[in-house]
Amino acid sequence: MSSTNLETILEGRRSQPHQLIEVLQDVQDVYGYIPKDVMGTVAKELGVPLMEVFRAARFYKAFTLKPRGKNVITICTGTACHVRGSNLLIDQVQGQLRVKPGDTTADGLFTVECVNCVGACALGPVVVQNGSYSNHMTPGKLRKAIDKVKREKKEESPHA
């Protein structure tokens, strides 16, 4: 399945080194991270040294080299969110899930990320959960949102 995906991503972009970032963006979207073997293929197909692909994948915040969890919780830490207490949200998540921003829980259910600004500054603090924005977030609301996902997971597989 993954090779077809990669095929589609590379279509029309082969041997064009300047497409590297765009290709990596699509790889990140489709796979949820940048797998090692995909970096090799991308390097070969675009005609970019593997080292450069790896550098780009490490340099830009949009790319991760580790697989992400089922639910991605992104906390905006822009200035406007910061002065309205986004650090409380980070504390909440760290305390509740026992992971630091950038990491994934052992069960693979949650990844916690911080982002510099999502541009919804008037409504801060903002949290994005799997692409859906929530405004005026409080630690309490966030705790309930995380609990809800955990509950749903339990209901899905009651014996797990």
Place this chain on the structure above:
Amino acid sequence: MPKIKQAGDLETLQRKIRKAQKKFPKTITICGGTGCQASKAGEVIEKIREVIPKQAFGKDVYIRSTGCHGFCEQGPIMVLEPGNILYCHVTTEDIEEIVAKTIRRGEVIERLLYTDPVSGNKKVKEKDIPFYLAQDRRLLNYNRLVDPGNIDDYIAIGGYMALAKTLGSIKPEAVIEEINASGLRGRGGGGFPTGHKWTECREEPVDEKYVICNADEGDPGAYMDRCLLEGNPHLVIEGLLIGAWAVGARQGYIYVRKEYPLAVKNAKFAIEQARKYGLLGENIFGSGFSFDLEVARGGGAFVCGESTALMASVEGKVGEPRPKDIHTAKEGLWNKPTVLNNVETWANVPSIMLNGASWFAAKGTQGSKGTKIFALTGQVKNTGLVEVAMGTSLHNIVFDIGGGSKNGKAIKAVQTGGPSGGCLPASHFQLPVDFDTLSAAGSMMGSGGMVVMDEGTCMVDVAKYFLNFLQDESCGKCVPCRLGVERMLEIVTDITEGRGTAEHINLLEDLAETVGETSLCGLGKTAPNPVLSTLRYFQDEYMAHINEKHCPAGVCKALIQYAVAAEKCNGCGSCKRACPHGAITGEKKQVHVIDFEACRKCGICIGECKPGAIMVN
């Protein structure tokens, strides 16, 4: 869809669209920008599209989902015509009632109206709301008239007419002359005269040239470029087309940060639509001028807002800046002459060409012409996008438009210009906001972020926040920025954690000077600003941290301690449930206790405690 081959075709099309729109006596406009979508505007729009067609009068109503109106705090926002009625915080449950009462019978629903937080009065009409009244919305006003997914809306309000006029009758040199005469300066932060950049690029005797729109709005706390590109992408495209004609470029790029998915989507869609109409591609308006555009997505690196780093990124490389002895207008993208302007700068171009340089220059101050959009956020009542003439005072923006303090605490500072800017104290609020005044006061216009801070904000913590941000975002290429910012962060961290000494202040100032003078690119050169400006205006706060080991705002964790006031605690247990660190113990209906060892001083319990029993010492 027939292609527009000449200016006359555009006029015919415009007449046709306007006639078709006139058939609808009623219009519902709903803001579908990122801000309102965070307030569930998507569901509201869906519900309206479901309810209206079922009504007998359904065919009389035109439903328009637009980009950001700027009044994000009140979202989702709905404006109903005729009557200019504005409803705020609209939910799906309100729709049936709005349709039955307001749309059908013209009755106003009191509950959904905006309440002015200053006077407490309800306002029926959008145009009577103080937030809008005090503004001068030359650019933002279009957003409420245009569905970003529908090029026809843009053509109906006169879109692409400036392009038709330019390609038809104005020579490239004359275009640049007009831009020069208007006094337009780059809205991305630097404030470089746009016309100069264009002249430099025009004069290069090279065939291959580029224009780029910088929509990598990395300043945390700023989102006007997102709003413009997302809400009115054709305005930006038209600006780019005129710029490309002026400098002689055939290819352009819009570099958008990936954190703005809606802006990426709308820009891509708008480019496709413009191509279908023949407004992008070969021989535009039969003038022989050809131009095309592509969207490049940024990868979430703040340094890529810097011109040379951005161009490296478009080339598919790591976004590291290079020395700028040679301007990018001479050697930019792929070493070809390139004009790079930000979204708001490009968006100003069409109206300058249509209305003339003197129309544009009629607003503003001696050195800064036109209007500027600011993202007013933080601790004020009305947060959102504010467009005012250059030279408007900070006081006007914060108090007249912003409505003053949000939660009763006194406002003490405004942070402008993001991580490159600085904090200005309330005593400087009479300053007119323009490029030169802000720089002289130790801050910077930046791209237009304006974060209002009150007594609950610690200015040393703010300096630490920005240093932390900059240290994280420094690309690491040059030493002063890589190590200097890190060292400054260490010192400020020491101060916030009670290890500060009096010598630290001098050391910080020395470091700031070195980093500012010797860094390679703008990121490093301006990195000391947040520290220098807080030192300049809020040195007493630094001294309180250093001498008394006390954080006046009660923010710096190492200097505060949490405790439960026994006389106020009712033993409800909500703090115990909320504490993510398990630091609170206590039986039901008994006074609870905080374990100092386990307490991480996150402050979550304060928000949860209804009787207000948790104190910060």
